[in-house]
């Protein structure tokens with residue numbers, strides 16, 4: 001097996017997606033290891049999850065910086081110390097500057113709790129319910145300059161149930177996030193996935209539409 005891909009994971013909260021990634025690295029489902037977990041908030045559960053797994057953590061509190069540029073510059077400096085193959089946004093609730101996105105272009109992915117391009121931004125579950133959608137889900141995408149707008153690698157769908165609350169739907173979506181996100185990271189680690197000129201290449205072919213969960217392999 002080749003050298004494990006090095007990951008830096010950015011979080012802001014509970015870190016249940018981080019936990020799924022930690023677990024799949026540990027049991028070798030994905031050939032990667034987490035160099036560092038960075039949170040913009042102190043005292044979040046995700047930091048405890050990382051510490052429990054023996055992973056280095058760092059808090060970079062955005063409120064301590066004059067503007068987004070200064071915060072992102074500090075983030076870049078810390079992330080670059082790991083020289084990661086992939087930077088993973090796992091519930092990181094900050095909008096990133098163009099400079100940050102350009103610096104990590106092609107090695108920056110995010111999970112968003114909607115079937116993009118629907119419902120970029122916040123309150124995705126309530127918006128899906130209010131629109132009367134019959135299905136909702138999660139998307140894993142490469143991050144580009146446009147918020148939640150980069151090319152979508154894979155999507156997982158769940159039904160919207162009658163009388164769903166946004167909390168119930170969020171929980172259902174989160175369950176599939178824990179499958180789809182580590183799987184995509186695994187493909188990247190295995191060099192099956194690249195971003196080439198804003199086009200996704202998967203197994204050396206251009207990906208014309210997102211791969212649907214559950215995956216064939």
Ligand code: GRF
Nearest residue numbers: 014015016017091111112113
């Ligand atoms: C997930 O729903 C993710 O899609 C969104 O933020 C949430 C993070 O959850 N970006 P967790 O911190 O991984 O539990």
